[in-house]
Amino acid sequence: MDTADALTADALTADLTFRDATAADIDALVALIESAYRGDSSRAGWTTEADLLEGQRTDPEGVREVIETPGGTLLTVEREGRIVACCQLERRDGHAYFGMFAVRPGLQGAGLGKAVLAEAERRARTDWGVTEMHMTVITAREDLIAWYERRGYRRTGRTSPFPYGDERFGIPRRADLAFELLVKELS
Template identity: 55%
Template sequence: MSLDALTFRPATLADTDAVVALVESAYRGDSGRRGWTTESDLLDGRRTGADEIHAVLAKPQNMILLAELDDGSGPRLLACAHIAIEDGAGYFGMFSVDPGLQNGGIGKRVLAQAERVVREQWQTPTMRMTVINVREELIQYYVRRGYLRTGRFKPFPYGDARFGLPKRDDLSFEVLEKSL
């Protein structure tokens, strides 16, 4: 698959079901285990839902960035990420690449496009994200792409099923940051 034809666009409400399916496949259940981003060993339950997608799309300076490839039979959703402006910085989250296509360069392209939107369209010089503290391989992925470990942590929202059902009691979110 040639990534030269990869296109980006903001999601619309019509994309809700496809985005939920992609995110769930990347983070939960057996399909997520095919990729390296799965949280299946850490969390059960949902990763996102139509309610969350609708809420994101309704907020100003929030976008779900879609990465698609048209192989001649119409565009196919390969990846997505939620980007926003929060607390004076860009925010990057809900990053999902089709598990069968991970490690092929799509994620790097999505991250670069998200950074470009935050820097150029939203005129924001910093991107911030949170990563589950025990996901060291994922944290290192972002460190290799210029993100710094800030030493700041946010509590995991135990008891809020919208964020999943934790299988362990030592989860928190580590804050990573990059100057754009």
């Protein structure tokens, strides 16, 4: 990153507030997550899954479960009092799990996602003392996997099946969906 990019990234993240989500945030978080991954609104950003999945990405019960899970948080990111991003961060068996990551579509591609990921990694390392971050990504999302690889995550080749038939996770538009585990050593 050159000096101009660093200044832009600093300006972008200077006015962000990071906090743990509460039950009062559930509706806004569901709307954010849905807008980042499903339907036409998701096409304004680059993280859309609209060509892979229809239906919902999450629901209020799923978000509530993440908020209430012991040993975890739904990190909420605000700018000027408005939720602009979020991510799940959970302590699991000696590592941290990163998931439910969403950035408002119109703000994608400007460094906000990098800032959120960096804060999640910092919290996992300093608050929990873990040395590894795990996440799962749909294998067909090569562009997203490449984004994580540029941030130090490595593909493991370990896959798990997509939950076909469980519409809480969406309605697949193709029959070859699976998740791959990505891992990063936190130093």
